[in-house]
């Protein structure tokens with residue numbers, strides 16, 4: 001199979017390589033944007049405790065996702081490594097934004113900042129409370145709740161978190177709310193966050209989410225190319 005693929009915009013450029021980890025919420029948000037934008041990649045599934053040297057060679061910080069654009073090929077394409085999930089989302093959507101996820105970046109980025117800051121902090125401790133014995137899991141969960149209340153209040157009035165449609169904010173935040181809900185699904189289902197529950201269910205049931213959650217074996221050098229999204233041609 002050739003390394004040369006077509007972007008939706010036409011010119012022949014090398015296929016970007018996406019280093020990814022299926023369950024990582026940052027990688028999920030990046031895959032959502034790439035799939036939404038219709039950008040084909042070569043997907044390399046990473047095992048976090050055994051990161052490929054090829055990934056570390058382009059991004060020494062060692063987090064996933066990493067998108068390596070212009071790594072190879074016959075055309076003179078500028079090398080570019082994008083090693084932050086939000087930057088990958090913006091890069092993808094700036095090329096093609098069929099669902100209009102862009103357009104309210106200021107409000108989206110403010111909410112995503114809270115997600116990646118205070119909410120992620122509390123989520124990690126709620127999920128792994130045994131590693132953070134200063135407080136109980138319930139106390140950590142309570143520390144996550146102001147953010148959930150903000151989300152739920154927005155969703156009571158609109159279809160998306162910052163607009164009356166799903167946007168960058170929804171795609172970027174959904175994987176973290178999913179992770180939160182999975183810590184104690186019974187508690188989450190019984191909670192008062194009804195609008196948030198509906199929103200989460202809709203994302204979980206979406207074709208887009210299904211398309212980005214295909215299971216792949218860990219990548220090893222020399223493997224045949226794995227195309228992402230799986231049904232892209």
Ligand SMILES: N[C@@H](CCC(=O)N[C@@H](CS)C(=O)NCC(=O)O)C(=O)O
Pocket residue numbers: 021023024025026027048049062063064065083084085086
């Ligand atoms: N700010 C980064 C965070 C990415 C991140 O922390 N990913 C985790 C996996 S969910 C990771 O790669 N951790 C490195 C490790 O566990 O070794 C982003 O938005 O891409």
